[in-house]
Amino acid sequence: MDVATQILISGLTLGAVYAVSTIGLALIFGALNMLNMAQGGLLALGGYIAMWAMQAMGWPAPLAALAAMAAGSLAGGLIFVAAARPMLGGEGFETRIFIATIGIGLMLESVILKLFGPQPQAQSLKLEGGIMLGQVNLPWQNALIFGTALLMLVLVAGMLNRSRLGRAIRATSMNRDAAQLMGVPIRRIYLTILMLSGALAALSGIMISSMSGLLPNMGADPMLKAFIICVVAGLGNVPGAALTAFAIGMLEAVIQYIFGVQYAFAILLCLVIAVLIWRPQGVFGQKEVVRL
Amino acid sequence: MIRSPVRRDVVIALVLFLLMLAVPLLTGTRYVLTQLTVFFIWAVVASQWNLVLGVAGIFSLAQMALFAVGAYATAMLAYYIGLMLPAAMLLAALVTVGVSLVIGFACLRLKGPYVALLTLAIGQVMYLLVVNDTACFTTPASGCLPLFGGARGFSRFGDLGFRDLLGSKWYVGHYYTGLVLLLAAQLFCIAIIHGPLGLAFRGLRDNPGLALARGVSRMRYQLWVFGLSAFFTGLAGAFHAAHFGVVGPTAFAFAMLLFILAMIVVGGLGTTWGPLIGAALLMWADEGLREVSDWREIGIGLVLAGCVILFPKGLAGIRLRFSQGRGQRPDAPPAPPPHTKPV
Amino acid sequence: MSLLEISGLEVAYGVQRVIRGISLTIKEGEFAALVGPNGHGKTTVLRAISGLARARAGEIRLDGKALTRARPDRIVAAGIIHVPQGDLLFPGMSVLDNLRMGAYLPEAARDEARRLDEVFTLLPKLRDRQTQTASTLSGGERRMVGIGRGLMAGGRILMLDEPSLGLAPIVIDQIYELVQALAKSGRTILVVEENAIRIADMADRMHLLDNGAIAWSGTGQEFLSSPEIFATYLGG
Structure with a gap:
């Protein structure tokens, strides 16, 4: 029973962290057909900015988190303006933007490395202590992560489903040409999506670093996981991605408990490969009919 | 215009080959020659990956994993079975082809970005399995050695025999081996790009409907290119292992x-x-x-x-x-x- | 008075000129038709007018205001509404949300309720289907949503790209009854249609597009009564 609670706590926390960064990726892919490989750099950026704001600037935690999200959304916006916009509509966009964002991510991580050094650091934005639930300790930090993530998911879902902007984003993902014919300024929508996704990545980076510490390349594994979640859900499917994130988080917690931490990622990847061979379009993806 | 692009490319390749043949005669500097040897290796990997990515349109990021398979297979065949390195290298290249076909079957039904992420994930799984394996498979004098070498990898699995043949000038032998490997790989690229496979891919890109209607099966052709290019990629990995005498998980980096x-x-x-x-x-x-x-x-x-x-x-x-x-x-x-x- | 003026329009895909310098004018309240065989650039003309395809040369003016090479959203805001070929509905949205997307721009959005009511009066079937997801509709229903979505935007001129494409004959008749009703109510309409004979007795003016250029312009009656155009057109 206690073991189950323990697994539940760590699974839900992992799932929450994954969900926050994954929905951003799913939004970007849905609207632009773009895999943002700079996501890992954005995660690190968020973590470091929050730490820096608290350590060097002495800002309170909420302000530090906002500063990190602002920096993330700025970086996301820059990725659109500098890389995605010049090649929009060009030949081989998907391949080229993939490679370009790899380059941008590399630069981002290198700059962080130069500024903050290669040694691991602790995330300052972190709650200490916890509460005992029966025999199990629930750290406040986990509760904070879960609460914040849930709040973010509700806000994003509300924005997508209820607001005019959200309808425009969904319309753009469903049919770019048609959205333009409705008067949707799709470039502005793209910019908004990348900025939103950058802010979510920064927030997710704070959460990740509060659990495993800060490193310039801390984003690499979480980014791969986020992409895997997107792929399992079906690329571009936002609600599916959020659900899958929690499922994968739980699964990872279970695997960690049974097989040990060092095998968790490898086993997870094998499962994902199996899922994809069984359903190439993702669990929530529609089978696509190729029209010529 | 009758000038044939195939002939021109082959002529360029041979001229470059002859020029490079002369380099060790002009400069005896070990530094230059070993740098060029490493260049040959990466040029082979790049040219084969280009076939997969640029010609066949397979968004594969598994190339370094295939490279590592070639390197590891060479080291393991030589270390565990005691094969001569040249034989181990050839066998390793074939093993790489086998692995690439398995990866190809799993991935090629998927669309572009899915292929990229899946192949990246496959490479990552291989890396993690190698690094996280701490159980001793054998215990040589240097200590515990896991089946795939663990985080330390393999060393001391023999060399290509140029040290016996050329003495202190052994690196010249490696230089020529690398050069021949690159020539073979580049001729293979030219054959693919200008040959029927290249034509089929051009057809698929320019007019998918017509190409499909004429019985051009994208996946079958992609599998061919993927498998054939894996041979040279694996061979490059094998030669990398032989040249440096060590194989470690950094090959997956x-x-x-x-x-x-x-x-x-x-x-x-x-x-x-x-x-x-x-x-x-x-x-x-x-x-x-x-x-x-x-x-x-x-x-x-x-x-x-x-x-x-x-x-x-x-x-x-x-x-x-x-x-x-x-x-x-x-x-x-x-x-x-x-x-x-x-x- | 001419509402839409196109002069010397050229569109190219790569090195291939698809539209080779066409000029045409559409008057306020006119029902115009752009006809011609498949693959001769009719859809490209509409896409160029609405900004989806880039014009390489030429000018497009609405009410004398230049719109050449403007972004599609600016062109919609200026009042050119394009109902694209094959509907291009938002498949995951309900019929209602699809219609509301039509009134996306602020000016239309302020008037959304009234326009929605108008569309439902014109197309009562959509009122019953408003909560249904667009991807589950039949071909005729999809076409109605597409046109309804265009009407929600209001605008000065409504461009319809092959509204009869892929529909059963009885549904085609219904769609063209609707288009005719819209024309009678005073809307300016530009229809692209492959089947020139079907449209000739409805349209005020016909423009025959042949190999990327306007080969002939005149009234529908002239088109039907001119044996040589008829023959050339059917022969070509």
Whole structure:
């Protein structure tokens, strides 16, 4: 029973962290057909900015988190303006933007490395202590992560489903040409999506670093996981991605408990490969009919 | 115009080969020759990856994993079974082909970005399995050795025999081995790009409907290119292992993957000579930047992003814009259908 | 008075000129038709007018205001509404949300309720289907949503790209009854249609597009009564 609670706590926390960064990726892919490989750099950026704001600037935690999200959304916006916009509509966009964002991510991580050094650091934005639930300790930090993530998911879902902007984003993902014919300024929508996704990545980076510490390349594994979640859900499917994130988080917690931490990622990847061979379009993806 | 692009490319390849043959006679510097040997290895990997990525349109990021398979298989065959290295290398290349076919079967039904992420994940799984395996398979004098070498990898599994043959000049032997390997790989590229497979892919890109209607099966052709190019990629990995005498998990490193991707992108995706130009240029730049090595990563990032944004067809593409070689530019826009041309 | 003026319009895909310098004018309240065989650039003309395809040369003016090479959203805001070929509905949205997307721009959005009511009066079937997801509709229903979505935008001129494409004959008749009703109510309409004979007795003016250029312009009656155009057209 206690073991189950323990697994539940760590699974839900992992799932929450994954969900926050994954929905951003799913939004970007849905609207632009773009895999943002700079996501890992954005995660690190968020973590470091929050730490820096608290350590060097002495800002309170909420302000530090906002500063990190602002920096993330700025970086996301820059990725659109500098890389995605010049090649929009060009030949081989998907391949080229993939490679370009790899380059941008590399630069981002290198700059962080130069500024903050290669040694691991602790995330300052972190709650200490916890509460005992029966025999199990629930750290406040986990509760904070879960609460914040849930709040973010509700806000994003509300924005997508209820607001005019959200309808425009969904319309753009469903049919770019048609959205333009409705008067949707799709470039502005793209910019908004990348900025939103950058802010979510920064927030997710704070959460990740509060659990495993800060490193310039801390984003690499979480980014791969986020992409895997997107792929399992079906690329571009936002609600599916959020659900899958929690499922994968739980699964990872279970695997960690049974097989040990060092095998968790490898086993997870094998499962994902199996899922994809069984359903190439993702669990929530529609089978696509190729029209010529 | 009767000038055949195949013949021209073969002639270029042979002329370059002859020039490179003469290099050890002109300069005896070990540094230059070993650098060039490493260049041959990466040029092979880049040229084969270019076939997969630029010609067949398979968005595979498994190339470094295949490279590592070639290297590991060589080391393991030599270490555990005691095979002679040349035999182990050839066998390792075949093992790589086998692994690539398994990966191909799993991935090629998927669409572009899915293939990229899945192949990246496969490489990552291999890396994690190698590094996290701590159970001792054998215990040589140096201590515990896991089946796949663990985090330390393999060393002391023999060499190509040039030390006995050439003494202190053994690296010249490696130089020529690498050069022959590159020539073979490049001739293979030319054959693929100008041959029936290249034609089929051009057809699939320019007019998928017609190509499919004529029985061109994309996946079957992709599998062919994927498997055949894995032979040379594996061989390059095998030669890398033989040249350096060690194999470790760094063979899977993402940084190396990016470095080679940058070579292809800078040189020109899908072109015959782009990957070689890119490999030469990037290795040269990398050497130059060694002094300021902490700027290296930023430099590679900038080169990757900048080239893709500014020169979508790479350096070879810029030059070819003015040339008329049709076959060299598989990524050129389709020629206008003749019947709609104004008379 | 001419509402839409196109002069010397050229569109190219790569090196291939698809539209080779066409000029035409559409008057306020006119029902115009652009006809011609498949693959001769009719859809490209509409896409160029609404900004989805880039014009390489020429000018497009609405009410004398130049719109050449403007972004599609600016062109919609200026009042050119394009109902694209094959509907291009938002498949995952309900019929209602699809219609509301039509009134995306602020000016239309302020008037959304009234326009929605108008569309439902004109197309009562959509009122019953408003909560249904667009991807589950039949071909005729999809076409109605597409046109309804265009009407929600209001605008000065409604461009319909092959509204009869892929529909059963009885549904085609219904769609063209609707188009005719819209024309009678004073809307300016530009229809692209492959089947020139079907449209000839409805349209005020016909423009025959042949190999990327306007080969002939005149009234529908002239089109039907001119044996040589008829023959050339059917022969070509």
